[in-house]
Amino acid sequence: MTVARAFxxxxxxxxxxxxxxxxxxxxxxxxxxxxxxxxxxTAWEELSHWADDEDIRERDERYAASKRERMRDHVAALRSHGR
Incomplete structure (x- = not known):
């Protein structure tokens, strides 16, 4: 696993x-x-959007919960397509 992927x-x-x-x-x-x-x-882009969307997450709890769940999908994708 690369350093970037591990992060x-x-x-x-x-x-x-x-x-x-x-x-x-x-x-x-x-x-x-x-x-x-x-x-x-794709995972990096999701994390970048997360970092940019703090104001939206503060106003919309369902949005934040949905984004957190999507993070789990990206973990699974990275683990299944590991190097």
């Missing part, structure tokens, strides 16, 4: 379990998202 899995699981990830953390851990494979890039 993505950890961050996705953290959010799915009620945690958070900041855009700065994502940028530091994955400085070149264009170098990711397709499953990793």
């Amino acid at each position: 993505l899995v950890e961050a996705l699981e953290r959010i799915a379990d009620g945690g958070d990830v900041a855009e700065s953390e994502l940028d530091t851990a994955v400085p070149d998202p264009f170098a990711l494979d397709p499953a990793e890039k």
